[in-house]
C-alpha cells in the first residue's frame with residue numbers, strides 16, 4: 754500500500770475517526786488514507802482527486818500480474834478487469850462511485 758493510495762474497506766476493528774474523533778465500528782465502511790476516517794467525514798473534509806488508479810477497494814486475497822498476493826484492487830482495475838471478490842458491499846461501492854463523480858476534477862488536499 755503506497756502513501757497516495759486511498760483504501761476503502763470494512764473496518765477490521767473498531768477505531769477512532771481522525772476527523773470527528775468518534776468511533777468507526779468494526780465492519781463499517783471506512784476510508785484509509787494515512788489515517789482512518791468515516792466515509793462521510795472523509796468526503797466532507799477532503800477534496801478528492803477523481804483518479805481511479807489511487808482509489809482502492811479491499812478484496813479477498815488474490816495474485817496480481819506479478820504473482821504477488823494482494824488484498825486490495827484499484828477502482829480502475831474493477832472497471833477494466835472485474836471479477837474481484839470485494840470485501841465491501843455493492844451499496845458501498847455505489848456510494849463511493851457517486852461521491853467520486855461529484856468530486857470530479859478536484860485534487861486531493863490535506864491540511
Ligand SMILES: [Zn+2]
Pocket residue numbers: 770771772773774775790791794
Ligand atoms: Zn468521523
